[in-house]
Amino acid sequence: MATAIAKAERAESVDYAARIEHVSKSFAGPAGQQLVLDDITLDVAPGEFVTLLGASGCGKSTLLNLVAGLDDPSAGSIKTDGRPALMFQEHALFPWLTAGKNIELALKLGGVPKNERRGRADELLALVRLQGSYDKRVHELSGGMRQRVALARALAQESRLLLMDEPFAALDAITRDVLHDELTRIWAETGVSVLFVTHNVREAVRLAQRVVLLSSRPGRVAHEWTVDIPQPRRIEDAPVAELSIEITEQLRGEIRRHGQQ
Amino acid sequence: MASSDTKSGLTDTRQAQADGNRQTAGLEAGLDALENVATARTPFSVTFRAKILPPLIATGVVLVIWQALITFNVVTDPTRLPSPGDVAAEFKDAWLKGKLLGYIWTSAERGLLGFLLALAIGTPLGLIVARVKFVRAAIGPVLSGLQSLPSVAWVPPAVLWLGLNNSMMYAVILLGAVPSIANGLVSGIDQVPPLFLRAGRTMGATGWKGAWHIVLPASLPGYLAGLKQGWAFSWRSLMAAEIIASSPDLGIGLGALLENGRNASSMPMIFEAIFLILFVGIAVDLLIFSPLERRVLRSRGLLVKS
Numbered sequence: 001m002a003t004a005i006a007k008a009e010r011a012e013s014v015d016y017a018a019r020i021e022h023v024s025k026s027f028a029g030p031a032g033q034q035l036v037l038d039d040i041t042l043d044v045a046p047g048e049f050v051t052l053l054g055a056s057g058c059g060k061s062t063l064l065n066l067v068a069g070l071d072d073p074s075a076g077s078i079k080t081d082g083r084p085a086l087m088f089q090e091h092a093l094f095p096w097l098t099a100g101k102n103i104e105l106a107l108k109l110g111g112v113p114k115n116e117r118r119g120r121a122d123e124l125l126a127l128v129r130l131q132g133s134y135d136k137r138v139h140e141l142s143g144g145m146r147q148r149v150a151l152a153r154a155l156a157q158e159s160r161l162l163l164m165d166e167p168f169a170a171l172d173a174i175t176r177d178v179l180h181d182e183l184t185r186i187w188a189e190t191g192v193s194v195l196f197v198t199h200n201v202r203e204a205v206r207l208a209q210r211v212v213l214l215s216s217r218p219g220r221v222a223h224e225w226t227v228d229i230p231q232p233r234r235i236e237d238a239p240v241a242e243l244s245i246e247i248t249e250q251l252r253g254e255i256r257r258h259g260q261q
Numbered sequence: 262m263a264s265s266d267t268k269s270g271l272t273d274t275r276q277a278q279a280d281g282n283r284q285t286a287g288l289e290a291g292l293d294a295l296e297n298v299a300t301a302r303t304p305f306s307v308t309f310r311a312k313i314l315p316p317l318i319a320t321g322v323v324l325v326i327w328q329a330l331i332t333f334n335v336v337t338d339p340t341r342l343p344s345p346g347d348v349a350a351e352f353k354d355a356w357l358k359g360k361l362l363g364y365i366w367t368s369a370e371r372g373l374l375g376f377l378l379a380l381a382i383g384t385p386l387g388l389i390v391a392r393v394k395f396v397r398a399a400i401g402p403v404l405s406g407l408q409s410l411p412s413v414a415w416v417p418p419a420v421l422w423l424g425l426n427n428s429m430m431y432a433v434i435l436l437g438a439v440p441s442i443a444n445g446l447v448s449g450i451d452q453v454p455p456l457f458l459r460a461g462r463t464m465g466a467t468g469w470k471g472a473w474h475i476v477l478p479a480s481l482p483g484y485l486a487g488l489k490q491g492w493a494f495s496w497r498s499l500m501a502a503e504i505i506a507s508s509p510d511l512g513i514g515l516g517a518l519l520e521n522g523r524n525a526s527s528m529p530m531i532f533e534a535i536f537l538i539l540f541v542g543i544a545v546d547l548l549i550f551s552p553l554e555r556r557v558l559r560s561r562g563l564l565v566k567s
Contacts, residue, residue, distance in 0.1 A: 070462060
């Protein structure tokens with residue numbers, strides 16, 4: 001089946017931020033073709049926050065790369081509303097630029113005219129509460145601050161869809177909690193759609209409107225939960241914990257299947 | 262799943278959100294302040310004691326030992342080891358005759374011009390070798406192999422091809438320095454973290470935009486190291502060329518000065534030439550390349566303070 005990544009024009013309105021239809025992906029491995037993703041169908045609605053959850057080997061990062069357009073699916077189609085922005089576990093900020101200039105580079109590549117860039121970069125820094133850090137070098141920022149600049153740079157792309165690949169996994173628990181609050185706030189303020197990959201069940205429940213569980217080897221959609229706990233949530237809240245236990249049980253069940261094979 | 266008691270009035274939720282936001286802001290400011298590391302430039306007195314004083318002392322010790330060898334008659338033959346005073350007199354003599362700066366400039370001009378030429382050729386060459394697979398497979402190994410070929414080996418063919426003139430000097434410099442510069446850029450590009458390339462691609466930096474905004478700045482440290490080595494090779498190649506190919510038309514550079522010293526059996530003149538060659542090589546490195554390299558590394562947080 002031919003693959004198609006159609007990039008919808010901004011003016012034209014579509015009813016999805018991302019539409020993943022029957023997507024499969026296999027890589028050439030030592031034992032022939034290895035199927036990593038098997039017939040994934042998933043929609044992210046405009047403004048929706050979806051977390052993709054799975055154990056290692058479920059291909060969640062592969063799926064995110066496909067949606068980002070960094071790789072092509074072996075079968076199926078992926079459509080996104082414009083080019084998505086991508087945030088990684090590592091901040092991926094360019095060390096030869098200051099925090100502000102990192103954001104301005106994204107603006108420049110996005111075609112923002114020169115005289116508007118500085119003002120826009122300042123706004124974005126203020127959005128992630130880093131006003132005054134424009135001239136800071138990447139190595140002068142803490143891990144949490146780097147991820148906030150990376151978030152601001154991703155938002156600078158003005159994408160309708162923000163892809164996040166375990167962006168808080170390398171942070172300490174206190175900082176991660178704070179960034180959860182920040183991400184929830186910024187998501188609500190900007191109305192951007194988010195597809196967030198994680199292996200942390202509580203994080204998934206804390207953030208998302210919808211949690212999608214992927215099975216491993218090959219990755220398939222195993223289960224889906226709608227999270228209607230009102231925001232602002234906290235990771236310690238009883239309803240969050242309750243749902244996390246339910247999802248963890250399913251996740252463990254998926255992992256156990258591999259031990260039996 | 263969801264607790265039903267939170268479905269109170271909309272205003273309450275807004276209020277709670279605003280409160281939450283304010284608390285998060287405070288918490289975040291606290292975290293940022295806690296993790297903020299104050300970095301200050303080291304004061305000059307510290308730099309002086311740590312970086313400038315030791316080489317001065319080492320130079321002093323060498324001079325004292327040298328003088329002692331003469332004073333205590335360890336070496337008695339002045340044609341083998343002239344005294345520091347004799348060499349200083351040679352310097353003074355050249356200075357008073359107004360020739361000293363001429364010697365230096367004749368060679369330094371050639372060296373720097375040759376280096377700039379090598380830069381202009383080596384940079385695009387390095388880019389092509391790094392980015393085009395076929396070219397890399399074809400000439401990559403030769404290019405790194407050329408680095409181990411002493412550039413003095415190029416002098417005889419260059420003389421026969423081009424004659425005893427400045428073009429021949431530049432040819433030898435190019436053959437010595439271009440491979441270093443190109444190789445430096447290639448290894449700099451090879452060491453660009455793939456994450457930067459992926460990040461760049463998601464931002465729309467592909468093709469030439471990617472090369473200009475991501476690949477080139479990311480490979481700058483490796484490129485600079487290549488330039489530094491390229492200068493050392495330029496200078497060495499030039500000295501080899503000047504010593505072997507001396508001709509009255511070429512003017513007297515430092516290599517020719519050394520050769521003249523040998524012909525006149527004047528050890529002070531030979532020492533003078535060697536010191537000058539060393540001086541120019543070190544000065545260019547210290548005044549141009551080291552500050553440039555330090556600036557690039559410091560701005561990227563790659564310079565570890567010891």
